Amino acid sequence: MEFTIRAATPEDCKDISRMIMELAIYEKMPDQVKISHKELEQDGFSENPFFHCLIAEVPEQHKNKEGHTKVGYALYFYTYSTWKGRTVYLEDLYVMPEFRGKGIGKALISKVAQVCKEQQRVRLQLAALDWNTPSLDFYLAKGAQDLTASEGWHLIRFDGEALDKLAQEAPKN
Amino acid sequence: MEFTIRAATPEDCKDISRMIMELAIYEKMPDQVKISHKELEQDGFSENPFFHCLIAEVPEQHKNKEGHTKVGYALYFYTYSTWKGRTVYLEDLYVMPEFRGKGIGKALISKVAQVCKEQQRVRLQLAALDWNTPSLDFYLAKGAQDLTASEGWHLIRFDGEALDKLAQEAPKN
Numbered sequence: 221m222e223f224t225i226r227a228a229t230p231e232d233c234k235d236i237s238r239m240i241m242e243l244a245i246y247e248k249m250p251d252q253v254k255i256s257h258k259e260l261e262q263d264g265f266s267e268n269p270f271f272h273c274l275i276a277e278v279p280e281q282h283k284n285k286e287g288h289t290k291v292g293y294a295l296y297f298y299t300y301s302t303w304k305g306r307t308v309y310l311e312d313l314y315v316m317p318e319f320r321g322k323g324i325g326k327a328l329i330s331k332v333a334q335v336c337k338e339q340q341r342v343r344l345q346l347a348a349l350d351w352n353t354p355s356l357d358f359y360l361a362k363g364a365q366d367l368t369a370s371e372g373w374h375l376i377r378f379d380g381e382a383l384d385k386l387a388q389e390a391p392k393n
Numbered sequence: 394m395e396f397t398i399r400a401a402t403p404e405d406c407k408d409i410s411r412m413i414m415e416l417a418i419y420e421k422m423p424d425q426v427k428i429s430h431k432e433l434e435q436d437g438f439s440e441n442p443f444f445h446c447l448i449a450e451v452p453e454q455h456k457n458k459e460g461h462t463k464v465g466y467a468l469y470f471y472t473y474s475t476w477k478g479r480t481v482y483l484e485d486l487y488v489m490p491e492f493r494g495k496g497i498g499k500a501l502i503s504k505v506a507q508v509c510k511e512q513q514r515v516r517l518q519l520a521a522l523d524w525n526t527p528s529l530d531f532y533l534a535k536g537a538q539d540l541t542a543s544e545g546w547h548l549i550r551f552d553g554e555a556l557d558k559l560a561q562e563a564p565k566n
Contacts, residue, residue, distance in 0.1 A: 225564060240475045249544075252476045259478050268441065271473040297473050300444040302413045302485050303425045304552075305432050312475050326562070333551065333559035343552040344559075350545035363555025367548040371422075372523035374541035375548060378506065379477075379516040382536025386506035386517075389499070391398060 221282055221322045225331050228273035228293065230265045233257035235290040236273060243314040247349060271297040274331055276315065276324045284318055291319040294328040296335070301343060308336050310346040325358065347375060394455055394495045398504050401446035401466065403438045406430035408463040409446060416487045420522060444470040447504055449488065449497045457491055464492040467501040469508070474516060481509050483519040498531065520548060 228236060237257035244250045263270040276292035283289045292315035299309045310332055315325045336344050348355045360366065367373045378386060401409060410430035417423045436443045449465035456462045465488035472482045483505055488498045509517050521528045523541075533539065540546045551559060 244476060249476075254476060255478045260475075263473065263478065270471065270479060295473075295475055298443065299472065299482065300436065300468075300470050300484060302433075302468055303417060303422075303427060305428045305436065306443060309472065311473060327564045330559050330563035333556055334563040336556060337560040342556075343550060344556055345548060345550050347546045348549050350547055356547070356549075359549050359551075362551070362559055364549045364551045365555075367550050368541055369547065373520045373548045374523055374529070374539050375518060375546045376521050376529075376532050376537045377516060377518050377540050378532075378535070378537045382538075383506055383509060383515075383517055386503050386535055387510040390503035390507040391500045 221278060221319075223276055223278045223282075223291070223319075223322070223324055223327070225274055225276055225327050228264070228275045230261045232273070232275050232290060232293075233260040233264070235275070235288070236260055236293050236295070239290075239293055239314050239316070240312065242316065243312060247352070271295055271311065272335075274328055276319075276328055278319065284316070288316070291316045292324050292328055294332050296332050298339075298341070299345070304342050306339070306341045307343040307345065308332065308339075308341045310344060313346070326362075329362070394451060394492070396449055396451045396455075396464070396492075396495070396497055396500070398447055398449055398500050401437070401448045403434045405446070405448050405463060405466075406433040406437070408448070408461070409433055409466055409468070412463075412466055412487050412489070413485065415489065416485060420525070444468055444484065445508075447501055449492075449501055451492065457489070461489070464489045465497050465501055467505050469505050471512075471514070472518070477515050479512070479514045480516040480518065481505065481512075481514045483517060486519070499535075502535070 234257045241253055244253045274294045275290055278289050295312045296308055296310045299307045301307045407430045417426045447467045448463055450463050468485045469481055469483045472480045474480045
C-alpha cells in the first residue's frame, strides 16, 4: 500500500490526539490520557517546540471506513546522555491496527533514525511494555537492545502528591 | 554539614565531568563514557541548552582530601508525555561517597522537583539499576513508583550499527 511519511503540522493535532488515545487503549491505560489536541498544538508547534512528530498518511482511496487517512505517527524529542551526548527519545510509535503489516511502522521509526543521524544524535531510546511482545519483537528484530533485560534499568516516576511533597522540601538557598 | 545547591555554570563542567565518571564507575560501566567537559560546556550552556544542571557545594573547610568542594550534581532536561504533557527527566543524581548521608542527594532532587512545579511540569522520571538498592530505596522512600515493576515498562535502545542501518532504510519521500 502506498503511504507517505511527513512532518506533522498543527492541523494534524486532532488526528494525533485520536491516535494517542487509541495507543493508550491498546496499552490498557486510557484513563491516563489528560491532554487534548489543543495542548499538542501549543506544545509541539511553538518557536521552541517540546516535541516533534511524523505522520503516516495514505491516499484518499485507501481511507478506512471512518474516513481516516492519517494512520500512524511517531512522536519524539531531544534528550541528553551524560555518557554519549545528544540523543533522541521516541515517546510514541503507532500505526492503526488495520494498516499494520504494510511497512508503515518500520518507515516511521526509520525516519526518526534518519533524524538522529542528520542531527548527530548517537542514540534512540524508547520504552515498551513487557507483555507487548509484537512491539518488543519489532524493535529487537531491528537490532535494538532491551536495557531492562540486559543491564537492569528500571523506570522510576515521581508525580502527583509525591512530586508536590518533594518540591515542598527543597532547601531555600 | 553546611552545603549549597545552585545552578551549574560553564566553570563547573570539569567537576561535573569528573563526577559523571565517578557515577559511571559506581554503575560498573565506565567504558561507556565518551564525552568530556568540553561537550558539556557546549551542550549545556548555549542559548538553547540540551540539559540543565544543579551543583551541590560545600564550604572550603569541608573540602575532601583531593581538595574538592563540588561534591554532587543533578542533571536534568525537559521531556514530553503524550498522556500528561510537559515533564522532566533526571538523567543523573550523584553525591560523592564521603558526602553521603548528609541530605545532599535529597536536597538536589527536591530542587529538581521544585523546578518541575515552577515550570508546571507534572512528572519527574529517571532510570535506576535493579541491583542499586540504595538508590531504588532512596527514590521509593520518597514516594516514587517503580514503573518497570508495577506496569512492565522496559527501556529499549538503538545505537551504533543498529541505528545506522535503521536510518539507511528510511523511505525517500
